[in-house]
Amino acid sequence: MMEVEITINGRKRRFDVEPNRLLLNLVRDDLHLTGTKYGCGIGECGACTVHLDGEAVLACMVLAVDADGRTVETIEGVADVNKLDPVQEAYIEEGAIQCGFCTPGFIMTTKALLAENPDPSEAEIREYLKGNYCRCTGYVNIVRAVQSAARKLGS
Amino acid sequence: MTINKVNTHIVPIEFEYHVPGSLDEAVGLLEKYGGEAQILAGGTDLIPQMKQRKAEPKHVINIKGIPGFACIEETPEGVKIGALAKLRAIELSPQIKEKIPLLSEAAGSIGSVQIRNLGTVGGNICTASPSADMATPLLALDATVHIYSRDGAKACSIAEFFQGRGDVNLGRGEFITGFTVPYPPVGAGTAFEKVGWTTFDIATVNVAAVVTLKGGKVDHCSIALGACSPAPVRGVLAEAALIGKEPSAEALEEAVEFIAACVEPRERWRRAPPEYRRRSSKALAMDALTRSIERARRFP
Numbered sequence: 343m344m345e346v347e348i349t350i351n352g353r354k355r356r357f358d359v360e361p362n363r364l365l366l367n368l369v370r371d372d373l374h375l376t377g378t379k380y381g382c383g384i385g386e387c388g389a390c391t392v393h394l395d396g397e398a399v400l401a402c403m404v405l406a407v408d409a410d411g412r413t414v415e416t417i418e419g420v421a422d423v424n425k426l427d428p429v430q431e432a433y434i435e436e437g438a439i440q441c442g443f444c445t446p447g448f449i450m451t452t453k454a455l456l457a458e459n460p461d462p463s464e465a466e467i468r469e470y471l472k473g474n475y476c477r478c479t480g481y482v483n484i485v486r487a488v489q490s491a492a493r494k495l496g497s
Numbered sequence: 498m499t500i501n502k503v504n505t506h507i508v509p510i511e512f513e514y515h516v517p518g519s520l521d522e523a524v525g526l527l528e529k530y531g532g533e534a535q536i537l538a539g540g541t542d543l544i545p546q547m548k549q550r551k552a553e554p555k556h557v558i559n560i561k562g563i564p565g566f567a568c569i570e571e572t573p574e575g576v577k578i579g580a581l582a583k584l585r586a587i588e589l590s591p592q593i594k595e596k597i598p599l600l601s602e603a604a605g606s607i608g609s610v611q612i613r614n615l616g617t618v619g620g621n622i623c624t625a626s627p628s629a630d631m632a633t634p635l636l637a638l639d640a641t642v643h644i645y646s647r648d649g650a651k652a653c654s655i656a657e658f659f660q661g662r663g664d665v666n667l668g669r670g671e672f673i674t675g676f677t678v679p680y681p682p683v684g685a686g687t688a689f690e691k692v693g694w695t696t697f698d699i700a701t702v703n704v705a706a707v708v709t710l711k712g713g714k715v716d717h718c719s720i721a722l723g724a725c726s727p728a729p730v731r732g733v734l735a736e737a738a739l740i741g742k743e744p745s746a747e748a749l750e751e752a753v754e755f756i757a758a759c760v761e762p763r764e765r766w767r768r769a770p771p772e773y774r775r776r777s778s779k780a781l782a783m784d785a786l787t788r789s790i791e792r793a794r795r796f797p
Contacts, residue, residue, distance in 0.1 A: 344514060361514035361557065362547075367507065383505025384545045385612055386697065397585075397614040402505070403544050404615070407514050408537070408559060451610065472697060473609020
């Protein structure tokens with residue numbers, strides 16, 4: 343067991359973890375933040391996307407001990423208590439969600455995209471979201487949602 | 498990968514975890530544990546391998562705590578890139594985009610943003626995969642590899658560094674601290690090309706080219722070919738066939754005929770049979786040379 347200190351969704355927390363524990367399992371099983379999904383486990387589907395020190399990464403590829411002293415944001419940290427984030431609103435309004443399994447990952451990646459590039463083209467959106475798989479929507483509405491979120495955030 | 502036969506939910510092996518704070522401490526750990534140790538940098542190769550028990554280290558040494566190891570710096574000899582520089586940082590670095598765009602282009606072609614935010618250039622090279630996308634541009638640009646051990650720092654050329662699949666020229670207790678990538682010759686046009694199963698997958702074949710023109714003739718030409726030999730190789734015969742010639746369509750056709758003689762694809766490799774790799778390496782070399790020449794022509 344090793345003691346680590348990780349700031350999760352704005353709160354500094356201490357954990358005792360085994361070195362082979364994945365950040366994904368710490369988040370889901372210990373903190374019960376189950377919005378972050380386990381999809382493929384090999385870095386292809388993007389369902390486990392979280393922000394580590396502000397950058398979109400895959401929680402299934404990061405050891406919990408490696409997050410020691412760092413900041414993690416999950417989908418649960420995105421919205422205020424009573425109000426959805428504009429990106430979440432846009433996904434709902436544009437029908438960019440069907441079964442919803444991939445949505446937390448998409449929203450975390452979208453937030454990283456819009457933080458870097460507030461007005462992305464369709465090609466830039468598709469390229470940036472390449473690492474997130476959605477097997478329901480066909481992506482068209484997801485691209486629209488990102489464009490709509492960009493407008494909301496820009497106005 | 499046979500996804501359904503492996504539980505990728507957990508890392509099933511147990512190991513001791515080390516976070517050295519200095520190069521010497523890291524070297525000490527590597528010497529002490531030797532083959533039982535694995536270095537953890539980005540983790541995008543090591544962690545899936547541990548999940549599948551393809552890597553079963555007893556000791557994992559996280560080198561991210563060593564300061565000054567992720568630099569991207571302009572020096573008189575070229576751009577110095579620390580081994581821990583993230584692929585995403587190389588892709589976006591304004592200095593690299595301006596001075597050595599070939600590196601940005603190759604880095605940006607790897608995996609997804611999430612992978613590039615984790616993966617490092619040192620890791621991409623150290624896994625010694627013949628398909629490593631950073632290997633071909635480094636080889637085409639004659640980069641220098643900086644290696645550190647108890648005996649101090651040493652350097653070797655990237656060509657010497659690659660020995661073959663899964664095998665790089667690193668001894669026990671040695672590890673890569675970074676690379677110096679010389680600036681391409683003035684007026685050089687460069688290009689990176691790859692094919693894979695999907696744009697997300699690792700390369701089935703990748704090619705990097707650097708060309709300069711002088712008086713309408715090819716003055717400098719380097720072509721590096723990845724994933725079509727046990728280690729990334731230079732297409733030396735094709736380079737020689739082009740230097741001193743006007744880069745006409747015929748001259749290019751003639752030069753890329755030599756590509757098949759430069760590569761040695763293996764029968765047992767996944768993703769594509771040898772013939773596919775021989776033909777793709779020729780086609781991609783053609784594309785990379787054509788694009789490099791176009792870019793070199795734009796130079797005033």
